[in-house]
Amino acid sequence: MPEVSKMKKPDVKLVLLGDMNVGKTSLLHRYTERKFKDTVSTVGGAFFLKQWGPYNISIWDTAGREQFHGLGSMYCRGAAAVILTYDVSNWQSLAELEERFLSLTDTANQDCIYALVGNKADLTDPRAQLSQDSDEASKDRMDCGEERTETQVLSACPTPPASPASLSGITLGKQVTPEDAMALYGRILRYKGLEEKSSLPAEKMCFETSAKTGYNVDNLFEALFDLVLPSILRNKNENQQSPTVDLEECRGAKRGRPGCC
Amino acid sequence: MERDNHQVGETEGVKICDPPCESNPPADTLATSLSLLGNHMFPYPLERKHRSAVEEEPADSLSDVTAEEESLDGEPHSHQVTTLETEETESSECQNNVSTQQLDIENEDTATDNERSDSGEFVVTMLAKAKLEEQGLGVKGGSSPLLEAETQEPPAFMSHRDEDVTADSWRQHRKHVFVLSEAGKPIYSRYGSEEALSSTMGVMMALVSFVQSGDNIIRSIYSDGHTVVFLQKGPLVLVCVSSSRQTEQQLRGELLYVYYQIISMLTQASISRIFEHKKNYDLRRLLAGSEKILDGLLNLVDSDPCFLLAAVQCLPLASSLRDNISQILQKAITPNLVFSILIANNQLLTIVQEKTVIEDSRLEPADIHLLLNLIGASSAFQAGEIWTPICLPLFNPDCYFYAYISYLDPPECTVCLLLLSTDKEAFYAVAECKRKIEEAMMAQNSLSLIAKVQSYSVSQVGVSDLRHFMYKPFDVPDTYQQLTQFTSPEMEAPYSSEEEKMRLLDLYRYMHSRIHSTSRPLKLIYHVAENETLLAWVTSKFELYTCFSPLVTKACAITAITKLLRWIKKEEDRLFIRYPPKYSTTPNPSKSSRGGKSDQQDSTDNGFLSLL
Structure with missing residues (x-):
């Protein structure tokens, strides 16, 4: 794992939040180790360092258990991106995000970006069932990702979340549709007091993934890494010392994000 | 552990015996129900012969040993128990020694024979009911009517959570452990799902409260081949049903470990607070995901003598190497760091303590066992650096330490560094200590030396x-x-x-x-x-x-x-680790007392209260 040589102060912080058993650890494990294996319930939080170009991105994989709830805000302090994870086959896991986890992000950076990730897509979506283990599959993966984004755009009108029955009926067991997630994304922006226009669009920030098959996982992490780059650069310029970001600075720095990827 | 071993016993306890009930159907059910059960056929060569054998009283020198030699015979087990019981019941006033069940109760007032028969009947009826209910449940597929509709059940992690609690195989487990709340809500069961067992646990609670209502405490029930031990700790009731030949004291000690493990995750203070606010709180909400830690503990208790001896076994290591490593740990310190522990192959390699901490108190073996178990049970994801609150119940049951856990030798993951801090926010500072330790160990090539170390023959x-x-x-x-x-x-x-x-x-x-x-x-x-x-x-x-x-x-x-x-x-x-080394971190006057070690308000600020 992190070798002594490359251990530096992380440049930016990314946090995985979500109810237990939605697959946060598995997602990260799929991305870092290219493997899917049985995990045990995470204790507290686990810290990882990912080299992304010249930068060190720290990723906090948190425990979803209520037992560790109180630590959430500590893990989120100064985060540049928060990945809110739910299980597409479990409506409650999406509801928990709003009820239990959203308030934890109060300690995140002012310009923190939020991604909504529906994991376990392989359970409900035939496209996600294809195993994407090897590198040569990465092209497919990109295709799938784009394809998916298109579908999302087509049905972009957010539906009220109180309707788990509003599933498109394609596959069995699907309880959360992308529309539900996007509606929640809208509410998150409102909660944060952010303008929908000046923020990243919902289609871009809502993902469906499968840690089991690898579907869309790289896409998710890489898109987010690219999106936090501006935040890294700001940190580099202004605040080398502390892993926490000065909120004043951030407010001034404005959230002009390049429309990459 | 010893502190909880009250002398109960044959001599002090008053037995509450069942009414004569050989032809009584509920009694049969009781026998099965109580012992959870089935026939215990564990091959155990030790019969309780020693009762009649001559015992050597304290002898300090080996030369004058006269041995108690025990031979084996094929005498059936139940025989022994019956004989034994007859002896005991004779000494008590109770005359009903037909059945093999007996309740051993710490009695503070004297009950009349009549009352005793009543309570016996009560027990029989209660357990018989539970049994029937459970059998009924089994037909319905193991779901319980007491199951709350709102609870969203996490998928079972382990096969034994799915076990059919009506099956014989379930009854034949050597040692069952149950944890329930005072309201009778299931919290944990070693085998089978808690829901399916809610009526059994209800009966356990009924037994506890029935005896309690007479100002007594139920401590154990002996039945043919099984021992049921009860332990009440605050709002939690722990029950062990064992067909091993362990004594009540040993079983109670093991239950105490289960309790400590729960405390180490939640702290005693927050558990009492939670139940003060809401008597029927479902503690599984907070323990969800921790079942494996408890399972792991119970497996360890069964397989590792360290629990029996209440002592820690350290990795045998040349003292020079151990000293070197200790010095490395001693040098990598940061404010509020209190313990640096290095573990190799699940054995203690060295432990370095903050000076003022060790002056006040020492780290109890039980706390180290809990830490080792936590590491063992959560080792599946060894890549990251873990930061988690943990309470050391014997050090201070009400406060959290913050534990930094990281493996030094990925991907083998046999050498684990554990740093305990009292500062919730100290992750980066503590992680920096690990960096220093890692560098120093690399420079001295310690890791490869440790890798060569093995237990001895x-x-x-x-x-x-x-x-x-x-x-x-x-x-x-x-x-x-x-x-x-x-x-x-x-x-x-x-x-x-x-x-x-x-x-x-x-x-x-x-x-x-x-x-x-x-x-x-x-x-x-x-x-x-x-x-x-x-x-x-x-x-x-x-x-x-x-x-x-x-x-x-x-x-x-x-x-x-x-x-x-x-x-x-x-x-x-x-x-052995002969002299555990110490260090002193930056002086901090508030650090001289035990309670001030871990910051007190953290337990309140940990989110438990927000649930209520």
């Missing part, structure tokens, strides 16, 4: 008949703050299979129970079992358990022990 002692031993030195007064340790070689043939290991451990447990018997403690016991001969000896300086080949003579065994003690003396620098 009993053959190194050079005594031919000696098969295995456990040696626990007692702290000498002037270094009483040292960690209680023991040493023991690998279990080798003939104890290489799991069954044989367990059998040897059971023999040791038996020897331990004789030595630590509350009514008749022994200093020395020589026990001839079917396949081996054991000798246990306790003095003011040490406690020793040895296992010899069956044909050893008493004289041989005594010479062997002399040789063994000499060998241990020679090797003690390698086998």
Whole structure:
């Protein structure tokens, strides 16, 4: 794992939040180790360092258990991106995000970006069932990702979340549709007091993934890494010392994000 | 552990016996229900013969040992129990000794015979009901009517969570452990899902409260082949149903470990607070995901003698290497860091403590066992650096430490560094300590030296008949703050299979129970079992358990022990952590008291209250 040589102060912080058993650890494990294996319930939080170009991105994989709830805000302090994870086959896991986890992000950076990730897509979506283990599959993966984004755009009108029955009926067991997630994304922006226009669009920030098959996982992490780059650069310029970001600075720095990827 | 072993017993306890009930159908159900059950057919060579055998009273020198030799016969087990009970009931006033069930209750007032029969009946009826209910449930597929509709059940992690609780295989588990709240809500079951067992747990609670209503405390129930032990700790009730031949004290000690493990995750303060606010709170909400930690603990309790001995076994290591590593840990410090612990192959390699901490108190073996279990149970994801709150219940049951856990040798993941801080926000500072430790260890090539270290073989002692031993030195007064340790070689043939290991451990447990018997403690016991001969000896300086080949003579065994003690003396620098090193972090005046160690408000600020 992190070798002594490359251990530096992380440049930016990314946090995985979500109810237990939605697959946060598995997602990260799929991305870092290219493997899917049985995990045990995470204790507290686990810290990882990912080299992304010249930068060190720290990723906090948190425990979803209520037992560790109180630590959430500590893990989120100064985060540049928060990945809110739910299980597409479990409506409650999406509801928990709003009820239990959203308030934890109060300690995140002012310009923190939020991604909504529906994991376990392989359970409900035939496209996600294809195993994407090897590198040569990465092209497919990109295709799938784009394809998916298109579908999302087509049905972009957010539906009220109180309707788990509003599933498109394609596959069995699907309880959360992308529309539900996007509606929640809208509410998150409102909660944060952010303008929908000046923020990243919902289609871009809502993902469906499968840690089991690898579907869309790289896409998710890489898109987010690219999106936090501006935040890294700001940190580099202004605040080398502390892993926490000065909120004043951030407010001034404005959230002009390049429309990459 | 000892503090909880009240002397209950045969002499003080008043037995509440069942009314004559041989032809009484509920009694049959009781027998099955109580023992959870089925026939216990665990092959156990130790019959309770010792009751009639002559015991050697305290003897300090080995030379005047007269041994109690026990031979085996095929006498059925239940016979023994019945005889035993007859003896006991004779001494009490209760005349109803037809049945084999008996309740052992710590009685504070005197009940009349009449009342006793009533309570017996009550128990019978209650348990019979539960049994029937459960059988009914089994038909419905294991879901319970008491299951709350709102609870979203997490998918079962382990097969034994799905176990059919009505099946015989479930009953035949050697040791069941249940945890429930005072409101009778299931919190944990070692086998089977808590929901499916909610009525059984309801009965357990009924027993507890029924006895409580008479200002008594229920402590244990003995039935044919099973022992049921109850332990009440604050708002939690822990119950063990065991068909092993362990004593009540030993089982209660194990329940206490389960309680401590729960405390280490939630703290005693927050558990009492939660139940003060809401009596019927479902604690599984907070423990969800921790079942594996409790499962792991119970497996460890069954397979590792460290719990029995209440001592820590450290990795045998040349003292120079251990000192070097300790010095590395001593140098990598940061404010509020209080313990630096290095673990290799699940054994303690070294432990370095903040100076003021060790002046106030020492780290109890039980706390270290809990830490080791936590690491073992959460090791599946070894890549990251973990930061988690953890309470050390014997150090301070109400506060959290923050534990930094990281493996130094990925991907093998055998050498684990554990740093405990009192500062919730200190992750980056503590992680920096790890960096320093890692660098220093790399420079000294310590990791590859550690990798070569192995447990030792009993053959190194050079005594031919000696098969295995456990040696626990007692702290000498002037270094009483040292960690209680023991040493023991690998279990080798003939104890290489799991069954044989367990059998040897059971023999040791038996020897331990004789030595630590509350009514008749022994200093020395020589026990001839079917396949081996054991000798246990306790003095003011040490406690020793040895296992010899069956044909050893008493004289041989005594010479062997002399040789063994000499060998241990020679090797003690390698086998034990002799002087746990200390360091002092940046002076912080508020750090002198135990309570001030971990920041008190953290337990409140940890989110538990927000749930209520």
